[in-house]
Amino acid sequence: MKSKLALFALALSFGASVFAQSTSNVQSPKQALMELQAGNERFIAGNSIYPNQCLDRVASLKKIQEPFAAIVACSDSRVPAELLFDSGFGDIFVIRTAGNSVVDASTQGSVDYAVNHLGVKLVVVMGHTNCGAIKAVVSTPCEHGSTHDEKEGELPVLIEKIANCIPQYQGKEDQLDGAIEANVEAQTDKIASLPHVKAKTATGELKVVSAMYNLKTGKVEFKN
Numbered sequence: 001m002k003s004k005l006a007l008f009a010l011a012l013s014f015g016a017s018v019f020a021q022s023t024s025n026v027q028s029p030k031q032a033l034m035e036l037q038a039g040n041e042r043f044i045a046g047n048s049i050y051p052n053q054c055l056d057r058v059a060s061l062k063k064i065q066e067p068f069a070a071i072v073a074c075s076d077s078r079v080p081a082e083l084l085f086d087s088g089f090g091d092i093f094v095i096r097t098a099g100n101s102v103v104d105a106s107t108q109g110s111v112d113y114a115v116n117h118l119g120v121k122l123v124v125v126m127g128h129t130n131c132g133a134i135k136a137v138v139s140t141p142c143e144h145g146s147t148h149d150e151k152e153g154e155l156p157v158l159i160e161k162i163a164n165c166i167p168q169y170q171g172k173e174d175q176l177d178g179a180i181e182a183n184v185e186a187q188t189d190k191i192a193s194l195p196h197v198k199a200k201t202a203t204g205e206l207k208v209v210s211a212m213y214n215l216k217t218g219k220v221e222f223k224n
């Protein structure tokens with residue numbers, strides 16, 4: 001398994017550096033952030049240009065991908081990152097989970113892949129207003145809220161894991177906005193504190209930021 005992964009990584013790095021043309025002009029975290037901000041501004045102004053969405057672009061990516069940013073966003077159907085940032089194929093690496101959380105190996109491993117093997121310049125954890133997953137956290141009264149209701153499947157487990165990231169908000173139904181903000185910060189901190197992420201942010205080749213998407217206006221506000 002390990003050797004397969006290593007071969008895969010080697011193939012990717014070869015693909016990116018030797019055999020293929022670069023598919024991204026973004027060279028720095030600052031540029032990556034500006035690219036996302038510009039895309040969101042086009043979107044809210046009604047001026048989306050839908051870049052990189054043609055079949056030629058699809059064909060140009062058949063061997064490699066070089067997305068400039070990884071976005072951890074909520075699975076909520078109202079939060080489609082590619083549309084909010086007016087981006088196309090190969091531009092952003094999007095990880096969507098209920099509550100924009102990185103509380104298990106599949107989500108964390110996906111971020112690690114984007115950082116270590118795809119060379120993204122920016123990781124964005126993006127929360128959104130009126131998030132149902134965080135609503136579930138603030139309306140769960142007890143400290144260890146998982147009810148283990150079989151009908152609910154794994155949902156209570158996920159909600160409990162998110163609640164453990166923002167325990168101060170559990171049962172605080174009147175503090176939804178604060179809980180949403182706190183969750184974004186907690187997930188951002190979790191990613192930013194990983195040793196391999198720290199090593200890249202220290203050299204300036206990577207930045208980790210948080211953001212909030214407003215469901216009413218379409219605007220994404222970035223922090224840090």
Ligand SMILES: [Zn+2]
Binds near residue numbers: 076098099128
């Ligand atoms: Zn949500």
